[in-house]
Amino acid sequence: xxxxxxxxxALASGWGELDGTGSFAPAEVPAPATPGRGPSAxxxxxxxxxxxxxxxxxxxxxxFVVPATLAFLVWYLAYVVTAVTAPGLMARPVVGAVxxxxxxxxxxxxxxxxxxxxxxxxARLRRDRAALDLRWxxxxxxxxxxx
Amino acid sequence: xxxxxQTLALLLFSAFxxxxxxxxxxxxxxxxxxAEEFYAGGRLFSPMExxxxxxxxxxxxxxxLGISGVIALYGYDGMLxxxxxxxxxxxxxxxxxxxxxxxxxxxxxxxxxxxMAERPVRIAAGTSSxxxxxxxxxxxxxxxxxxxxxxxxxTSGAARSWTVIGVGALMVVYVSLGGMRATTWIxxxxxxxxxxxxxxxxxxxxxxxxxxxxxxxxxxxxxxGNGREFLSPGLRYGGSWTARVDFISLGLAxxxxxxxxxxxxxxxxxxxxxxxxxxxxxxxIGLIGGFYLMTIVLGFGAAALVGSAEVRESNPAGNTAVPxLAxxxxxxxxxxxxxxxxxxxAAVAFATILAVVAGITLASSASVAHDLYASLRRPGSRxxxxxxxxxxxxxxxxxxxxxxGLLAQDLNVAxxxxxxxxxxxxxxxxxxxxxxxxxxxTTRGAVWSVYGGLLPAVALVLISPVVSGSPTSLFPGVxxxxxxxxxxxxxxxxxxxxxxxxGTVTSTEPPDEAKHAETEVRALTGAGAV
Numbered sequence: 001x002x003x004x005x006x007x008x009x010a011l012a013s014g015w016g017e018l019d020g021t022g023s024f025a026p027a028e029v030p031a032p033a034t035p036g037r038g039p040s041a042x043x044x045x046x047x048x049x050x051x052x053x054x055x056x057x058x059x060x061x062x063x064f065v066v067p068a069t070l071a072f073l074v075w076y077l078a079y080v081v082t083a084v085t086a087p088g089l090m091a092r093p094v095v096g097a098v099x100x101x102x103x104x105x106x107x108x109x110x111x112x113x114x115x116x117x118x119x120x121x122x123a124r125l126r127r128d129r130a131a132l133d134l135r136w137x138x139x140x141x142x143x144x145x146x147x
Numbered sequence: 148x149x150x151x152x153q154t155l156a157l158l159l160f161s162a163f164x165x166x167x168x169x170x171x172x173x174x175x176x177x178x179x180x181x182a183e184e185f186y187a188g189g190r191l192f193s194p195m196e197x198x199x200x201x202x203x204x205x206x207x208x209x210x211x212l213g214i215s216g217v218i219a220l221y222g223y224d225g226m227l228x229x230x231x232x233x234x235x236x237x238x239x240x241x242x243x244x245x246x247x248x249x250x251x252x253x254x255x256x257x258x259x260x261x262x263m264a265e266r267p268v269r270i271a272a273g274t275s276s277x278x279x280x281x282x283x284x285x286x287x288x289x290x291x292x293x294x295x296x297x298x299x300x301x302t303s304g305a306a307r308s309w310t311v312i313g314v315g316a317l318m319v320v321y322v323s324l325g326g327m328r329a330t331t332w333i334x335x336x337x338x339x340x341x342x343x344x345x346x347x348x349x350x351x352x353x354x355x356x357x358x359x360x361x362x363x364x365x366x367x368x369x370x371x372g373n374g375r376e377f378l379s380p381g382l383r384y385g386g387s388w389t390a391r392v393d394f395i396s397l398g399l400a401x402x403x404x405x406x407x408x409x410x411x412x413x414x415x416x417x418x419x420x421x422x423x424x425x426x427x428x429x430x431x432i433g434l435i436g437g438f439y440l441m442t443i444v445l446g447f448g449a450a451a452l453v454g455s456a457e458v459r460e461s462n463p464a465g466n467t468a469v470p471x472l473a474x475x476x477x478x479x480x481x482x483x484x485x486x487x488x489x490x491x492x493a494a495v496a497f498a499t500i501l502a503v504v505a506g507i508t509l510a511s512s513a514s515v516a517h518d519l520y521a522s523l524r525r526p527g528s529r530x531x532x533x534x535x536x537x538x539x540x541x542x543x544x545x546x547x548x549x550x551x552g553l554l555a556q557d558l559n560v561a562x563x564x565x566x567x568x569x570x571x572x573x574x575x576x577x578x579x580x581x582x583x584x585x586x587x588x589t590t591r592g593a594v595w596s597v598y599g600g601l602l603p604a605v606a607l608v609l610i611s612p613v614v615s616g617s618p619t620s621l622f623p624g625v626x627x628x629x630x631x632x633x634x635x636x637x638x639x640x641x642x643x644x645x646x647x648x649x650g651t652v653t654s655t656e657p658p659d660e661a662k663h664a665e666t667e668v669r670a671l672t673g674a675g676a677v
Contacts, residue, residue: 046660048664049664080394099378102364109439116429123245138675
């Protein structure tokens with residue numbers, strides 16, 4: 001097992017929730033719409049969806065997740081396809097008994113651990129706080145609407 | 148193998164059963180039988196607890212004994228499995244865990260039905276979830292039967308059959324009486340036992356080679372009888388092109404299937420928030436990754452210390468590699484150390500099967516009661532509480548699994564597991580991803596994508612060499628084989644996505660913008676999550 005540990009953050013971030021630190025997304029509240037007999041739940045969700053704060057959370061999520069997913073899927077499929085179609089290449093020795101195949105296989109483990117750590121860190125620092133603010137605001141707005 | 152192993156193994160296993168039954172009665176005291184309680188264990192597990200439980204649900208005996216066995220026999224090719232099983236968790240972590248926790252209540256169908264016409268979607272998603280669970284369940288039951296035969300020497304058919312029946316009865320007791328809370332604690336206990344057992348064996352192997360991985364690989368290559376080829380891919384899947392494409396198909400099913408397994412999805416509902424769901428997946432990736440790294444050491448260790456030929460002689464599929472390795476590491480046949488280690492490994496393997504089986508049974512009883520019963524019940528007929536239905540469903544699924552497990556005793560376990568993953572990836576994953584990420588997705592698209600993945604996956608297996616047309620198939624006498632691959636994933640997974648797309652673009656009903664907005668806002672923020 002490696003010593004440089006991508007779980008450090010996850011382990012050290014304590015048992016409590018709500019320890020999101022770092023920079024905040026702009027979390028200005030979408031103005032609670034018209035007073036009086038207020039909007040329906042559907043209108044509220046559409047309004048929150050259009051708000052800048054929500055768009056920012058979604059952008060941050062997608063900007064991380066889409067390239068990361070493509071990257072690890074391509075890397076994994078390339079590994080599997082190479083292993084079954086080009087065993088000669090995979091058998092090339094690197095150090096001692098360790099060959100390209102062994103390095104690539106352990107590399108898959110390593111990249112999985114690293115990406116897990118990177119995603120957890122990104123979500124904790126860049127998304128959690130803004131998402132939580134939006135959650136309370138949205139729930140505040142939908143309160144009292146029969147759902 | 149002498150009687151000592153068996154007595155000690157049975158003793159340890161009885162202790163495990165006693166402890167888990169104790170847990171079941173302990174957690175089910177003074178509980179109101181609410182649905183939250185039964186399906187989600189009250190949603191108050193910590194991320195670490197749930198991480199261990201997820202790992203416990205996922206690391207089946209097929210991985211513990213099967214993968215290291217394949218490595219012991221075929222060397223590097225076994226590693227391809229462990230990589231696929233691990234990388235799959237990135238799909239779960241990045242695309243599924245948090246969003247599903249935020250949008251759903253108990254099952255996969257909850258997430259999809261929130262946006263769509265409820266009834267057809269629930270029936271479709273419920274059907275595919277139950278299909279996946281039953282396939283996976285039969286694989287574990289068959290595995291349990293053969294394990295007993297292998298480890299306790301009782302090769303008679305009666306011993307196998309009684310094991311299948313016993314395992315089935317126990318899991319019904321756990322699930323019906325204890326619900327998710329008991330099942331989760333059983334998973335945690337099992338995960339700790341399995342990790343501890345694996346760490347001890349791995350440490351002993353590494354100590355034996357003075358921590359020199361290079362020396363371990365060299366000795367493994369020498370004793371395997373295959374030399375250098377043992378350390379590179381090709382010994383098992385390097386034959387014909389059909390075999391190679393078949394492996395690519397399996398690889399695709401493994402990496403995409405995990406995110407569609409109902410018993411994995413239902414685990415995210417046992418924690419209070421999406422953030423906790425994410426942290427439980429991080430825990431489980433750590434545990435599962437560490438576990439698969441250790442099975443690689445155990446596999447090569449078995450090849451080096453026991454020898455591939457000896458492993459094959461004991462069991463042609465390699466399933467006894469780890470127990471044999473434990474015997475050698477403990478000091479060999481007849482020594483006290485060997486006896487103890489062997490018994491511990493056997494007991495851990497039993498515990499593993501029992502826990503995995505309980506997790507799957509719970510998930511499928513939730514699908515039956517929460518999705519199928521609620522949608523198919525005739526209006527006006529007497530209504531039973533959902534939890535009561537789920538308890539009865541658990542018993543019914545247990546009986547079905549016992550029956551199928553007895554019938555399918557000669558089927559290859561690894562094949563059944565691969566098939567369950569392929570069906571999960573074809574029927575469950577497309578509908579889940581489309582619902583979470585595609586604005587224009589409609590009810591027809593949802594229903595089509597489930598059946599468009601499920602039916603081809605099942606049909607392709609029926610016309611594959613697994614069922615007919617080869618000496619090793621189910622019906623070797625007849626030949627209606629049309630499809631060359633054993634694993635349907637390569638064809639059926641794209642078909643599931645394609646069917647969902649076609650269903651959506653051809654549907655006359657416009658997509659519901661507001662429902663999509665609600666799903667998206669809830670998925671990413673957790674607003675309104677239970």
